[in-house]
Amino acid sequence: xxxxxxxxYKMLPQTNCKECGFATCLAFAMxxxxxxxxxxxxxxxxxxxxxxxxxxxTPPIRLVTLKGKAGEAKAGNEVVLFRHEKTxxxxxxVFIRVLDTEDDEVIENKVRTGxxxxxxxxxxxxxxxxxxxxxxxxxxxxxxxxxxxLRASTGLPLILxxxxxxxxxGGLDKLxxxxxxxxxxxxxNWEAMADLAAGRGAALGIRGGSIEELAQLSxxxxxxxxxxxxxxxxxxxxxxSLALNTQIRRLALKNFRPLGxxxxxxxxxxxxxxxxxxxxxxxxxxxxGFVVIDTFAPELIYPLLVLRENIxxxxxxxxxxxxxxxxxxxxxxxxxxxxxxNFSITYFSVANEVEGAGLPAWLLVTDAEGMSxxxxxxxxxFDAESIAKAVKQFGVADKVDQKWIVLPGHTAVLSGELxxxxxxxVIKVGPREAVDLPGYMRQVLN
Amino acid sequence: xxxxxxKDSWPGSxxxxxxxxxxxxxxxxxxxxxxxxxxxxxxxxxxNPTPHRPVIAMEVxxxxxxxxxxxxxxxxxxxxDDPAVWARACEDAGADxxxxxxxxxxxxxxxxxxxxxxxxxxxVMDSTGLPLVVxxxxQAEIDNSILVPIADATKGERIxxxxxxxxxxxxxxxxxxxxxxxVLGKTPxxxxxxxxxxxxMTDMGLPLDRIVMDPTTGALGYGIEYGYSVMERLRLAALQxxxxxxxxxxxxxxxxxxxxxxxxxxxxxPDEWGEWAERGVNWETLTAVALIEAGADVxxxxxxxxxxxxxxxxxxxxxxxxx
Ligand code: SF4
Numbered sequence: 088x089x090x091x092x093x094x095x096y097k098m099l100p101q102t103n104c105k106e107c108g109f110a111t112c113l114a115f116a117m118x119x120x121x122x123x124x125x126x127x128x129x130x131x132x133x134x135x136x137x138x139x140x141x142x143x144x145t146p147p148i149r150l151v152t153l154k155g156k157a158g159e160a161k162a163g164n165e166v167v168l169f170r171h172e173k174t175x176x177x178x179x180x181v182f183i184r185v186l187d188t189e190d191d192e193v194i195e196n197k198v199r200t201g202x203x204x205x206x207x208x209x210x211x212x213x214x215x216x217x218x219x220x221x222x223x224x225x226x227x228x229x230x231x232x233x234x235x236x237l238r239a240s241t242g243l244p245l246i247l248x249x250x251x252x253x254x255x256x257g258g259l260d261k262l263x264x265x266x267x268x269x270x271x272x273x274x275x276n277w278e279a280m281a282d283l284a285a286g287r288g289a290a291l292g293i294r295g296g297s298i299e300e301l302a303q304l305s306x307x308x309x310x311x312x313x314x315x316x317x318x319x320x321x322x323x324x325x326x327x328s329l330a331l332n333t334q335i336r337r338l339a340l341k342n343f344r345p346l347g348x349x350x351x352x353x354x355x356x357x358x359x360x361x362x363x364x365x366x367x368x369x370x371x372x373x374x375x376g377f378v379v380i381d382t383f384a385p386e387l388i389y390p391l392l393v394l395r396e397n398i399x400x401x402x403x404x405x406x407x408x409x410x411x412x413x414x415x416x417x418x419x420x421x422x423x424x425x426x427x428x429n430f431s432i433t434y435f436s437v438a439n440e441v442e443g444a445g446l447p448a449w450l451l452v453t454d455a456e457g458m459s460x461x462x463x464x465x466x467x468x469f470d471a472e473s474i475a476k477a478v479k480q481f482g483v484a485d486k487v488d489q490k491w492i493v494l495p496g497h498t499a500v501l502s503g504e505l506x507x508x509x510x511x512x513v514i515k516v517g518p519r520e521a522v523d524l525p526g527y528m529r530q531v532l533n
Numbered sequence: 534x535x536x537x538x539x540k541d542s543w544p545g546s547x548x549x550x551x552x553x554x555x556x557x558x559x560x561x562x563x564x565x566x567x568x569x570x571x572x573x574x575x576x577x578x579x580x581n582p583t584p585h586r587p588v589i590a591m592e593v594x595x596x597x598x599x600x601x602x603x604x605x606x607x608x609x610x611x612x613x614d615d616p617a618v619w620a621r622a623c624e625d626a627g628a629d630x631x632x633x634x635x636x637x638x639x640x641x642x643x644x645x646x647x648x649x650x651x652x653x654x655x656x657v658m659d660s661t662g663l664p665l666v667v668x669x670x671x672q673a674e675i676d677n678s679i680l681v682p683i684a685d686a687t688k689g690e691r692i693x694x695x696x697x698x699x700x701x702x703x704x705x706x707x708x709x710x711x712x713x714x715x716v717l718g719k720t721p722x723x724x725x726x727x728x729x730x731x732x733x734m735t736d737m738g739l740p741l742d743r744i745v746m747d748p749t750t751g752a753l754g755y756g757i758e759y760g761y762s763v764m765e766r767l768r769l770a771a772l773q774x775x776x777x778x779x780x781x782x783x784x785x786x787x788x789x790x791x792x793x794x795x796x797x798x799x800x801x802x803p804d805e806w807g808e809w810a811e812r813g814v815n816w817e818t819l820t821a822v823a824l825i826e827a828g829a830d831v832x833x834x835x836x837x838x839x840x841x842x843x844x845x846x847x848x849x850x851x852x853x854x855x856x
Contacts, residue, residue: 365822373826394757
């Protein structure tokens with residue numbers, strides 16, 4: 088856990104010699120706590136203090152980065168149990184599993200469609216992060232062939248799954264210069280797996296059915312010099328998986344180092360797509376750093392990637408849309424201009440209702456610093472002036488002959504002022520909720 | 534290596550609320566549903582068992598819905614023409630509860646009336662033995678004009694009446710108190726607004742074990758994270774002992790997700806969205822399960838396949854097995 092300025096101060100020489108460039112040791116300590124200074128600035132810190140400060144600067148959950156030929160997947164560095172406490176940082180990598188026993192064509196197909204998949208959500212391009220290749224054949228040469236073929240169609244990071252280090256090394260031969268994840272080590276093979284991971288610069292997954300088993304293995308493997316570890320709580324049910332992932336996150340955040348690593352979840356291998364989708368959803372919400380699924384189907388991948396985006400949005404920084412004049416259902420010169428703010432949810436609720444109802448309209452989105460209509464109005468970020476400014480900025484008057492502008496119902500009080508700001512326009516007051524817009528548009532605007 | 538499992542022990546717990554009443558209890562339901570009672574965060578069985586599993590309510594519209602997705606129309610077929618048949622089909626499919634939703638229209642496209650509403654409620658109660666949640670169209674005057682007669686006509690059934698909102702709770706709470714019913718309070722995604730409404734309702738003398746709250750959620754992709762976090766915060770506050778947050782939570786993934794473009798629209802959408810019906814079901818089930826993990830006690834769904842999948846997930850999450 089990060090130390091406070093006072094805690095750091097106690098570890099400094101407390102002589103106020105000023106050589107660090109600050110007036111007092113306390114001032115320097117405060118800057119250190121705020122990460123605005125480096126410890127090197129003080130020539131007199133003891134080795135003991137250095138070690139203690141370095142330890143405290145280590146994040147409770149290690150950041151593990153998988154690297155492919157092109158692209159990376161990061162997990163770890165999380166600091167909270169609940170997203171509202173701060174935020175979740177690293178979106179869990181979504182990996183699609185293939186078996187090396189499947190036909191070459193099947194694998195090739197899955198990998199090509201998966202790696203080229205990209206879907207637009209709120210102006211963001213969402214993609215999967217890589218593939219997991221399971222050495223189900225138990226054959227070193229076969230795994231090597233499959234990995235090599237895979238590398239011809241995708242550069243995304245890989246996870247190699249198997250229990251025999253000798254077999255997995257065949258796949259690793261084809262991934263030089265990369266940092267894949269080897270999945271993984273268990274009580275029977277951990278020494279050889281640790282050697283393999285250390286030799287190849289790979290991250291190592293640890294498979295264990297209990298907290299104790301995982302902690303014990305991670306300590307032993309760390310002693311062998313492998314530090315990029317990933318924990319796999321190998322339990323079957325959603326309930327047991329939730330419990331273990333929660334316990335690991337709680338202990339890690341209490342600085343229990345043996346469990347201070349990201350986790351991986353396998354929603355794969357159930358053969359039941361409904362269950363697979365919900366296990367993956369749980370893993371995204373509840374603490375997995377990597378999620379492996381079997382099915383590559385857009386109708387499943389799209390909602391999963393959106394869920395990941397939503398849960399990992401920083402609660403302090405709502406997603407905003409660009410202030411602009413948006414066209415819904417190809418509006419014409421006699422269609423109304425609806426006004427709202429650039430808070431993404433507000434924008435999407437309005438756009439969604441109008442679009443879904445098949446009604447053409449212009450949607451003018453003002454810059455309200457990403458606040459919803461009511462909040463922005465209360466904070467003075469959504470008023471007659473800012474609406475009039477947006478009307479001019481986006482040349483709205485040139486787009487329509489019938490100058491009807493519709494205010495959100497919650498801000499009816501703005502209509503008087505807006506009439507003064509926009510004398511050529513007819514100001515209408517719409518409904519309070521987006522859901523009532525289609526009805527309003529059909530009844531009042533026609 | 535012995536590791537001490539970090540267990541939370543909380544001073545507070547969620548209220549236990551029973552919906553519906555059987556013949557012995559002054560009603561006519563063949564079964565009742567009990568929710569709430571949690572002493573831990575969802576499914577932390579290593580601390581406490583889940584006292585009552587989250588339940589699934591299926592939404593039944595009192596008059597054939599005009600604006601539902603074609604995916605839903607196809608899944609239910611002609612069942613949708615008759616709320617009594619529809620409710621029965623939900624019971625047969627494994628629903629725990631029926632949410633009977635009134636709109637602005639009554640029979641033959643006329644405006645909804647008290648007579649129509651009471652008749653539909655009676656028909657539905659004749660065809661299904663499940664407990665009921667009965668919701669008005671969401672306009673204060675109309676809600677009052679149908680919910681009061683419904684409450685009077687079904688005295689003792691422990692129906693959940695709603696929606697109680699800040700501007701519109703007095704009449705409904707009074708009707709519930711006079712007839713041994715429960716109420717559903719709904720507030721827009723905010724911890725303090727939820728508490729405030731609960732204070733107002735209990736101030737009228739309605740006991741806490743007769744209130745369920747809907748803190749409102751957005752659909753996946755349309756604000757689910759706000760609802761999700763408000764629910765996690767409400768549940769944490771409840772466990773910390775704040776009485777006005779200790780109500781079981783009901784949320785409506787069905788209503789929210791089936792109005793999104795992803796679920797509602799099948800033509801002119803990007804290929805990357807995939808197959809329509811399966812996408813719609815995923816949209817509904819992912820939203821529902823995420824909210825169940827955040828503390829939902831009741832999820833209201835629309836698609837029969839979603840019922841099957843969410844039910845299986847709940848069974849897995851509440852199995853007594855501990856890690
Ligand atoms: S250089 Fe070190 S000892 Fe000197 S004032 Fe700065 S912190 Fe204190």
